[in-house]
Amino acid sequence: MADEAGLRISPFADYKPLMDRGAALVEANRCLNCYDAPCTRACPTSIDVPSFIKKIAHDNLRGSARVILEANILGASCARVCPTEELCEGACVLHDLHEEPIQIGRLQRYATDPVVLGQKPLFQSAPPNGRRVACIGAGPASLGCAAELAQLGYEVVAFEKASEPGGLNTYGIADYKMDYATALAEIAWVKELGVNVQCNTEVGKDIPLASLFEDFDAVFMGVGLDGVSAIGIPGEDLEGSQDALDFIAELKTRPKEEVSLKGLSVAVIGGGNTAIDAVTQASRLGAERVYLVYRRTRERMGAYAHEQELARRDGGIFVLEAAPAEILGEYGRVIGLKCQKTRSDAQGGLEPVPGSDFVLEVDRVFRATGQAKHRAFFEQLEGLEVDDRGRVIADEDGRTSVERLWTGGDCVSGGQEVVNAVAEGKRAAQSIHQTLEGAR
Amino acid sequence: MADLSCTTAGIKSPNPFWLASAPPTNTGYQVANAFEAGWGGAVWKTLTDGQPIVNTWSRYGALDYNGVKMMGFNNIELITDRPLDVNLREIYEVKKRFPNNAIIVSLMVEATREAWHDIVKKSQDAGADGLELNFGCPHGMSERGMGSAVGQVPEYTRQITEWVQEVASVPVLVKLTPNVADVRYPARAALEGGADGVSLINTINSIIGLDLDTLAPRPTVAGWSSHGGYCGPAVKPIALNMVSQIATDPQTAHLPISGIGGVSNWKDAVEFIALGASSVQVCTAVMHYGFRIIEDLCDGVSNFLDERGMTLDELRGASVERIHEWKELDLNYVINARIDQDKCIGCGLCYTACEDGAHQAIFSERRADGRTYVEVKPDACVGCNLCSLVCPVDGCIEMVEIPNDFERCSWEDVTSGNGTLAPRPVHD
Numbered sequence: 001m002a003d004e005a006g007l008r009i010s011p012f013a014d015y016k017p018l019m020d021r022g023a024a025l026v027e028a029n030r031c032l033n034c035y036d037a038p039c040t041r042a043c044p045t046s047i048d049v050p051s052f053i054k055k056i057a058h059d060n061l062r063g064s065a066r067v068i069l070e071a072n073i074l075g076a077s078c079a080r081v082c083p084t085e086e087l088c089e090g091a092c093v094l095h096d097l098h099e100e101p102i103q104i105g106r107l108q109r110y111a112t113d114p115v116v117l118g119q120k121p122l123f124q125s126a127p128p129n130g131r132r133v134a135c136i137g138a139g140p141a142s143l144g145c146a147a148e149l150a151q152l153g154y155e156v157v158a159f160e161k162a163s164e165p166g167g168l169n170t171y172g173i174a175d176y177k178m179d180y181a182t183a184l185a186e187i188a189w190v191k192e193l194g195v196n197v198q199c200n201t202e203v204g205k206d207i208p209l210a211s212l213f214e215d216f217d218a219v220f221m222g223v224g225l226d227g228v229s230a231i232g233i234p235g236e237d238l239e240g241s242q243d244a245l246d247f248i249a250e251l252k253t254r255p256k257e258e259v260s261l262k263g264l265s266v267a268v269i270g271g272g273n274t275a276i277d278a279v280t281q282a283s284r285l286g287a288e289r290v291y292l293v294y295r296r297t298r299e300r301m302g303a304y305a306h307e308q309e310l311a312r313r314d315g316g317i318f319v320l321e322a323a324p325a326e327i328l329g330e331y332g333r334v335i336g337l338k339c340q341k342t343r344s345d346a347q348g349g350l351e352p353v354p355g356s357d358f359v360l361e362v363d364r365v366f367r368a369t370g371q372a373k374h375r376a377f378f379e380q381l382e383g384l385e386v387d388d389r390g391r392v393i394a395d396e397d398g399r400t401s402v403e404r405l406w407t408g409g410d411c412v413s414g415g416q417e418v419v420n421a422v423a424e425g426k427r428a429a430q431s432i433h434q435t436l437e438g439a440r
Numbered sequence: 441m442a443d444l445s446c447t448t449a450g451i452k453s454p455n456p457f458w459l460a461s462a463p464p465t466n467t468g469y470q471v472a473n474a475f476e477a478g479w480g481g482a483v484w485k486t487l488t489d490g491q492p493i494v495n496t497w498s499r500y501g502a503l504d505y506n507g508v509k510m511m512g513f514n515n516i517e518l519i520t521d522r523p524l525d526v527n528l529r530e531i532y533e534v535k536k537r538f539p540n541n542a543i544i545v546s547l548m549v550e551a552t553r554e555a556w557h558d559i560v561k562k563s564q565d566a567g568a569d570g571l572e573l574n575f576g577c578p579h580g581m582s583e584r585g586m587g588s589a590v591g592q593v594p595e596y597t598r599q600i601t602e603w604v605q606e607v608a609s610v611p612v613l614v615k616l617t618p619n620v621a622d623v624r625y626p627a628r629a630a631l632e633g634g635a636d637g638v639s640l641i642n643t644i645n646s647i648i649g650l651d652l653d654t655l656a657p658r659p660t661v662a663g664w665s666s667h668g669g670y671c672g673p674a675v676k677p678i679a680l681n682m683v684s685q686i687a688t689d690p691q692t693a694h695l696p697i698s699g700i701g702g703v704s705n706w707k708d709a710v711e712f713i714a715l716g717a718s719s720v721q722v723c724t725a726v727m728h729y730g731f732r733i734i735e736d737l738c739d740g741v742s743n744f745l746d747e748r749g750m751t752l753d754e755l756r757g758a759s760v761e762r763i764h765e766w767k768e769l770d771l772n773y774v775i776n777a778r779i780d781q782d783k784c785i786g787c788g789l790c791y792t793a794c795e796d797g798a799h800q801a802i803f804s805e806r807r808a809d810g811r812t813y814v815e816v817k818p819d820a821c822v823g824c825n826l827c828s829l830v831c832p833v834d835g836c837i838e839m840v841e842i843p844n845d846f847e848r849c850s851w852e853d854v855t856s857g858n859g860t861l862a863p864r865p866v867h868d
């Protein structure tokens with residue numbers, strides 16, 4: 001189906017649309033209400049899935065939302081963005097009956113949207129305990145930490161360098177899963193718990209790092225990952241060559257007409273979920289041809305199988321075992337991407353195939369070859385241990401090698417999901433509480 | 441295709457399926473459509489003479505369960521609100537057009553001999569193949585001394601049945617109310633009054649639920665409500681029991697029965713017939729899905745009979761001899777639950793059910809691969825069936841007989857000193 005902008009599918013199309021009551025009841029009643037439910041065990045925030053689903057079946061939506069949001073304060077986001085196929089739904093026992101698993105994500109959305117997007121209060125924070133905690137960044141990890149602490153009576157301030165909070169959940173996740181306005185509406189709801197967010201404030205630049213340790217009892221670092229670094233091939237500075245994350249952020253925050261790719265051809269470099277998202281989004285913005293250029297074979301792609309499938313259905317053309325060699329330009333603008341075929345050996349080593357150069361005629365090149373780490377920032381924190389891949393080292397409670405500094409999210413994992421970041425932020429909050437207040 | 445034609449208390453119909461006296465038999469138009477669709481008989485919506493009948497607008501309420509609509513159904517509707525002469529004319533016309541189908545006319549008038557004589561004669565003149573005396577309606581009409589107000593007093597039941605039989609030239613069925621302590625008493629009274637058969641059950645007194653927004657009971661009539669008659673799939677077990685009580689009572693064992701209550705499919709019908717019913721009547725399922733359900737009712741029963749090489753007559757009452765008093769049941773019949781590990785999906789429902797709701801006889805453990813493993817502890821299992829009832833996988837939990845060396849032994853045997861009980865599981 002094509003609309004007048006020539007889009008096959010609306011870029012706003014909901015990947016997991018809101019269910020109406022009838023559909024939700026049928027689905028909720030399919031749930032067996034398992035004992036020691038595997039879906040709950042597969043959820044990084046351990047949401048009691050059978051419990052919230054049973055409440056949906058009984059029209060107790062508020063109770064259902066409470067079960068979800070008590071475990072995961074960004075439950076409304078996670079309902080949309082979680083790769084449920086890999087998590088809860090992937091673990092559902094109905095697979096063994098050769099039935100479709102319960103649509104846990106959609107049911108979670110059905111229960112949480114009315115509360116979260118309806119800005120209805122659900123939790124009451126404890127009276128102030130006089131303690132202050134600072135969060136660096138206001139992405140999912142920091143929000144998970146801040147929401148937990150605020151409810152325990154802490155004064156929490158999250159310093160965020162971007163102009164709006166939410167991190168990649170606001171700016172990075174493909175629009176068909178999570179749109180900008182919804183992400184911000186959810187954060188407005190979280191802020192009502194007493195979380196204070198100061199945007200346009202980069203720690204280490206706009207305010208000194210040391211001041212956090214002076215003014216606050218504890219610090220949580222949820223800085224995530226940095227942008228995608230340059231690949232190191234000629235032509236990367238041409239107009240039309242861009243970090244895929246910047247492209248996605250642009251289409252999420254600006255009117256769609258302004259970022260339309262109608263009639264253009266696009267090459268996305270990379271094989272992970274970000275590359276897949278860039279392909280899907282470019283295609284839904286009307287691009288005529290969208291290539292995904294990846295050095296290795298399909299089996300080696302980091303992207304989830306179900307997302308690869310989505311990109312293929314959106315018309316993405318996979319150019320595999322091809323390494324980008326040069327971005328070609330004319331008058332300072334991209335006109336093509338020169339690639340070279342590659343061969344993998346049994347050990348996974350790569351070698352270029354001599355004389356195999358070919359050119360994809362494209363107007364845009366998006367690099368999605370992996371986000372860099374905030375190495376320079378970490379160096380400012382004296383004594384902070386970082387592993388050889390630039391990931392912060394923390395124990396399972398998020399405690400770092402620096403006193404009074406906790407962390408969690410992508411800067412520790414090197415890049416996982418929103419739900420992992422929320423879980424780690426929450427766990428760190430509990431550890432902070434235990435340390436400062438001696439609570440269990 | 442098995443021969444489904446049958447006779448109920450002398451009333452012949454091409455199959456045992458009759459529409460019960462209810463909205464689907466309100467008009468000649470509907471009954472004719474039903475006969476076209478294949479229904480064997482129809483019990484006309486109850487006629488009366490005398491006081492005008494006026495209905496409330498909001499009349500029905502439903503009990504939905506776990507996403508299933510209309511598991512149970514209730515109504516506060518009265519008997520027909522159409523003029524008697526219109527109904528009689530339509531009965532005459534439909535009977536003329538469908539001479540082989542059974543038209544039974546349901547009746548309810550004030551408790552005088554004249555009123556009953558009059559309406560019986562009029563119905564017979566219109567061509568009725570049989571009469572059904574509505575002594576069951578539990579709402580509205582009962583406040584006026586009719587319906588269940590008659591059915592609840594065996595003396596009235598017998599008396600009116602006698603009046604009817606004084607002028608009846610066609611078979612007379614008495615429709616019983618379940619709103620009694622023991623349905624055998626009104627059944628015996630009907631027999632004493634000369635009834636040719638009984639129909640049961642009528643609806644059960646009920647409040648179907650509240651509107652939780654307003655806290656008004658449903659169906660809500662300008663904010664108020666009234667108790668109504670309960671029917672639909674949820675009442676079938678109650679109806680089956682009452683049918684079997686009449687079929688096993690030595691005094692009424694031979695009394696023809698038209699079974700009613702929650703019949704929705706052919707399997708329900710087989711159950712009623714096996715417990716002694718000659719015909720079965722259907723209301724809620726038709727109100728839900730329309731006349732066409734008759735296709736599967738006939739087809740299903742016919743296939744069932746063909747597959748077993750059985751006739752409808754042989755099926756009738758086949759299970760009656762298996763209904764006994766509890767004290768006669770064999771206490772040395774031992775069964776245990778067995779889980780087929782290849783089929784088990786690890787949902788743990790059996791564990792929760794046995795642990796919290798039965799006898800803590802299922803062991804459960806989370807295995808290294810993340811699955812929940814369950815196993816029955818044979819020494820603790822009392823063979824209650826619960827786990828096999830909750831298990832979502834077909835054939836995964838089987839109740840298997842554990843043979844023992846003891847003779848059969850009932851409670852009666854125990855108390856009379858004639859038997860030895862096999863040892864029971866020991867509980868710590």
Ligand SMILES: Cc1cc2nc3c(=O)[nH]c(=O)nc-3n(C[C@H](O)[C@H](O)[C@H](O)COP(=O)(O)OP(=O)(O)OC[C@H]3O[C@@H](n4cnc5c(N)ncnc54)[C@H](O)[C@@H]3O)c2cc1C
Nearest residue numbers: 137139140141161167168203223224409410416417418421
């Ligand atoms: C393209 C893409 C698609 C994705 N799709 C999904 C998906 O579908 N589902 C899913 O669950 N996950 C998805 N993810 C992953 C998910 O977005 C991240 O795992 C999650 O956002 C990590 O949260 P975080 O808080 O650790 O980091 P971030 O979300 O990166 O947040 C870090 C925040 O810290 C701020 N910050 C950094 N340094 C400073 C500083 N010095 N001072 C102040 N603020 C600072 C940043 O501006 C940012 O707002 C996707 C990621 C990408 C890149």
Ligand SMILES: Cc1cc2nc3c(=O)[nH]c(=O)nc-3n(C[C@H](O)[C@H](O)[C@H](O)COP(=O)(O)O)c2cc1C
Nearest residue numbers: 674677793796797798799822823824825826827829
């Ligand atoms: C297996 C079983 C055994 C029961 N035993 C008794 C009993 O011994 N005494 C009693 O008063 N009620 C007994 N009941 C009836 C229950 O107390 C209750 O009244 C009935 O189950 C209706 O409630 P429910 O359908 O909402 O569960 C029993 C019910 C079940 C299912």
Ligand code: SF4
Nearest residue numbers: 031032034039092093
């Ligand atoms: S595993 Fe599936 S069926 Fe079982 S509780 Fe979870 S969602 Fe329900």
Ligand code: SF4
Nearest residue numbers: 794821822824825827
């Ligand atoms: S039959 Fe009853 S006692 Fe035995 S295992 Fe099953 S639920 Fe438990």
Ligand code: SF4
Nearest residue numbers: 784785787788790831
């Ligand atoms: S209920 Fe059935 S499928 Fe579920 S764990 Fe028990 S035996 Fe297995």
